[in-house]
Amino acid sequence: MAGVDGRRGVGEWFDEPALEGDLGRDREVRSVVIKRGVFLFAEATSRLKCALSHAGAKNTVAKYSGSLNEFHVFCDHKGVTLAQWLPANKFLLCAFAASKLSEIAGGTVRGAISVDTEWKGGLCLCYTLKGVENIGPAKLDNQPPVTAQMVDVLSKELDHNDPKDSAVFATACCSLWGQLCLGEILSDTQSKYTTGHIPLASDLKPPSTPAGSHVRHLPWTKTSRSRGKDAMLWRQSGPSDPIGAVENHITVNTLPAHAPLFSHRNAKGASVCLTRKKFLKHCNEIWRRHGFPAFTDHSFRIRGTTELLLAGVNPDIVQAMGRWLLDSFKVYWRRLDLLALLHAEYIDV
Secondary structure (H helix, E strand, O other), X not given: OOOOOOOOOHHHXXXXXXXXXXXXXXXXXXXXXXXXXXXXXXXXXXHHHHHHHOOOOHHHHHHHHHHHHHHHHHHHHOOOOHHHHOOOOHHHHHXXXXXXXXXXXXXXXXXXXXXXOOOOOOHHHHHHHHHHHHHOOOOOOOOOOOOHHHHHHHHHHOOOOOHHHHHHHHHHHHHHHOOOOHHHOOEOOOOOOOOOOOOEHHHEEEEOOOOOOEEEEEOOEOOOEOOOEEEEEOOOOOOOOHHHHHHHHHHHHOOOOOOEOOEEEOOOOOEEEOEHHHHHHHHHHHHHHOOOOOOOOXXXXXXXXXXXXXXOOOHXXXXXXXXXXXXXXXXXXXXXXXXXXXXXXXXXX
């Protein structure tokens, strides 16, 4: 068995030794499988590993790989052989879950268990996970969202004639009102970007309303992957208007059609990508001076959802505008006390 330090990606956990160990339990079955040509050879296994490694967003796959490696370490320490834990039985899963008692939240353990193997539950396993959840540390408070007022603070502090500042402000406004994930619009590095992953200036469509609202194409999203999605940018009143912010950004940076939409000119006049890290650093530096805590990229998307709901926009419209799958966006609602007032107080009966 591989040592504790031998970390693997998701696709690497499905390999020939595991298959042989599983099939080796029954020689007759193994013989039939090989004779029928069903046994996975190197090329098929390689393709399977590739498919598994691309089954989700990069960060999601990395998280899953970490769960598998953690389970691997647990089995290694307990002397459990590869053939015994692939596939894992219910008792082994219960033992792994119980090993996290009082260390991590129950939901985290559930997530790790679901990644480690396909399992059908079982009363013992369900009760073990419930016990870990009850004894585990308190769940951290939800990340506070960025508000429209905080974007207004950026408007006052940033220089709208500065190339980088104008790009930062346009990104903040679009992320808020467009319910955007920063990973869908910003590059990880400023010197280069992945083609077909972030929007270009040419992905900004002509205005579709007299007020100037328009469609912006997202070539890649976490849910639709490379199929992309169209997202609408609506004109808003006040300093955080995304339409005015984008128009100013494009003018200040004289963006060509082939440039990333949220790129800017540096001190030497060269065009560079605005990265998530630099964007958040710039925003948090300003907000910290005004007494706000540090925020993450998801804080924009969830607040954009809440702002639209608080304005009385139909939840179904908000869900469609934010490209939310099913009702998952309800998990991120903020200020439920105010949302409930809009729809539940003084009901005519």
